[in-house]
Amino acid sequence: KNEVEQSPQNLTAQEGEFITINCSYSVGISALHWLQQHPGGGIVSLFMLSSGKKKHGRLIATINIQEKHSSLHITASHPRDSAVYICAVGSETSYDKVIFGPGTSLSVIP
Amino acid sequence: KAGVTQTPRYLIKTRGQQVTLSCSPISGHRSVSWYQQTPGQGLQFLFEYFSETQRNKGNFPGRFSGRQFSNSRSEMNVSTLELGDSALYLCASSPRDPGSYGYTFGSGTRLTVV
Secondary structure, eight states, X not given: OOSEEEEOSEEEEETTOOEEEEEEEOSOEEEEEEEEEOXXXXXXXXXXXXXXXXXXXTEEEEEETTTTEEEEEESSOOGGGOEEEEEEEEEXXXXXXXXXXXXXXXXXXX | OOOOEEEOSEEEEOTTOOEEEEEEOOTTOOEEEEEEEETTTEEXXXXXXXXXXXXXXXXXXXXXXXXXXXXXXEEXXXXXXXXXXXXXXXXXXXXXXXXXXXXXXXXXXXXXXX
């Protein structure tokens, strides 16, 4: 079993839909990160959180430490949101080691 | 302020050769970490440097090595290249601990081994 898992693996949505991507992990963590990778490879760090909820524009990230689960929500999705979304956790025991999830490929259709 | 700069952007090498990739972190960032991304394995942690010291290393063979200079710039080297080393190599910089402080990624170096 992978230490960090994401669901769904692939997601296609109509423009304007509300989107949820899930991440579950099995290790102790110092923090959880959501990353966005566009075609071509560039990666942008969206959120870093260790508890509760963060919001930035149309993006919302939540984490439940007890359940070892995080969700990334996109409200009013837009074609420019099409990307791969990657969940990554910073290891609690080895603070400088990062473990990545497999990514969720999102395609938003106009 | 300038972001994380990786050079070169693209590289084609032959099996058996060696390659050196460069990463210049954001000014003031002292941690540089390296990652390999392949279609089959996704993103995998290679190693992380802080103040010229390697603090952690992922599960990669000894052909993969790196170093960090006093100005925090980092290089990674892959010797005796194999076809399976073809990948996007990303570096990221962080003020201190990338797992806890967040990181900024470079655009990557796409290496093709033929």
